Amino acid sequence: MSDQTRPSRTAAVIPAAGKGVRLGPGAPKALRTLSGTPMLVHAVRAMAASRAVSLVVVVAPPDDVAGVKNVLAEHAMSDRTEVLVVAGGDTRQESVRLGLDALPEDIDIVLVHDAARPLVPVDTVDGVIEAVRDGAQAVVPALPLADTVKEVEPAEKGEPEPVVATPERARLRAVQTPQGFDRDTLVRAHHIVRPDGEGATDCAGMVERLGGPVVVVPGHEEAFKVTRPLDLVLAEAVLARRRANDGF
Ligand SMILES: Nc1ccn([C@@H]2O[C@H](COP(=O)(O)OP(=O)(O)OP(=O)(O)O)[C@@H](O)[C@H]2O)c(=O)n1
Numbered sequence: 693m694s695d696q697t698r699p700s701r702t703a704a705v706i707p708a709a710g711k712g713v714r715l716g717p718g719a720p721k722a723l724r725t726l727s728g729t730p731m732l733v734h735a736v737r738a739m740a741a742s743r744a745v746s747l748v749v750v751v752a753p754p755d756d757v758a759g760v761k762n763v764l765a766e767h768a769m770s771d772r773t774e775v776l777v778v779a780g781g782d783t784r785q786e787s788v789r790l791g792l793d794a795l796p797e798d799i800d801i802v803l804v805h806d807a808a809r810p811l812v813p814v815d816t817v818d819g820v821i822e823a824v825r826d827g828a829q830a831v832v833p834a835l836p837l838a839d840t841v842k843e844v845e846p847a848e849k850g851e852p853e854p855v856v857a858t859p860e861r862a863r864l865r866a867v868q869t870p871q872g873f874d875r876d877t878l879v880r881a882h883h884i885v886r887p888d889g890e891g892a893t894d895c896a897g898m899v900e901r902l903g904g905p906v907v908v909v910p911g912h913e914e915a916f917k918v919t920r921p922l923d924l925v926l927a928e929a930v931l932a933r934r935r936a937n938d939g940f
């Protein structure tokens with residue numbers, strides 16, 4: 693349990709140990725550049741932009757911890773924020789758990805943020821932290837969906853897939869990161885649920901598995917995940933728009 697007499701201290705864990713298979717050939721995704729700067733550097737800066745975040749733990753590919761340290765050292769970061777780099781694992785959830793293991797004792801609130809969401813605005817980060825400070829155990833930023841979603845019976849590749857249900861779209865949300873947690877809740881979820889996540893594709897899903905409450909706060913269009921090649925085009929366009937706006 694957190695000590696209520698002590699001010700809360702917030703850290704962000706950034707899983708960045710993925711390969712970026714869906715992005716296609718090239719450097720590991722976190723090290724691919726946007727406007728000349730590695731995606732991971734954008735993501736670390738996005739977390740450090742929040743005055744509440746005093747520590748960022750970057751989880752690097754196990755065979756390239758030194759390389760990631762070098763990349764981070766080559767780029768200016770906020771003086772307020774300490775950055776640690778640790779080795780990741782085979783799955784996103786395992787990488788997050790290894791990041792959690794590196795947190796000092798005095799951290800009460802933990803954000804988990806994909807390196808692959810480099811452009812999340814600081815207001816979204818602060819909104820998540822505020823909701824945890826207000827007492828939520830697990831908080832996810834999310835947006836309503838633009839597409840209708842169908843549940844299907846997966847079929848052999850190339851075969852049509854039968855639709856089994858159409859969930860009511862108004863009740864669905866597309867979930868982003870950073871996801872924010874009371875530290876004890878997240879650590880418990882990561883120690884009880886298996887390292888493969890047991891099918892959970894985000895940390896909040898692991899808390900849900902334990903029956904823990906998760907709440908949604910507003911996400912942001914610019915917090916999209918860079919997953920496929922077209923996402924790189926969108927990310928460059930967002931950065932160009934930011935530069936143009938800064939010029940005025
Ligand atoms: N073993 C892994 C796998 C993923 N991640 C991280 O989890 C985040 C979300 O994963 P995703 O977008 O799927 O990234 P990749 O796994 O790199 O992409 P792909 O699935 O296309 O290979 C990314 O920041 C990624 O680096 C990680 O730290 N460790």
Ligand SMILES: C[C@](O)(CO)[C@H](O)COP(=O)(O)O
Binds near residue numbers: 869893894
């Ligand atoms: C955590 C996440 O970004 C929330 O939308 C998403 O689940 C990550 O999925 P991925 O397949 O690991 O990119």
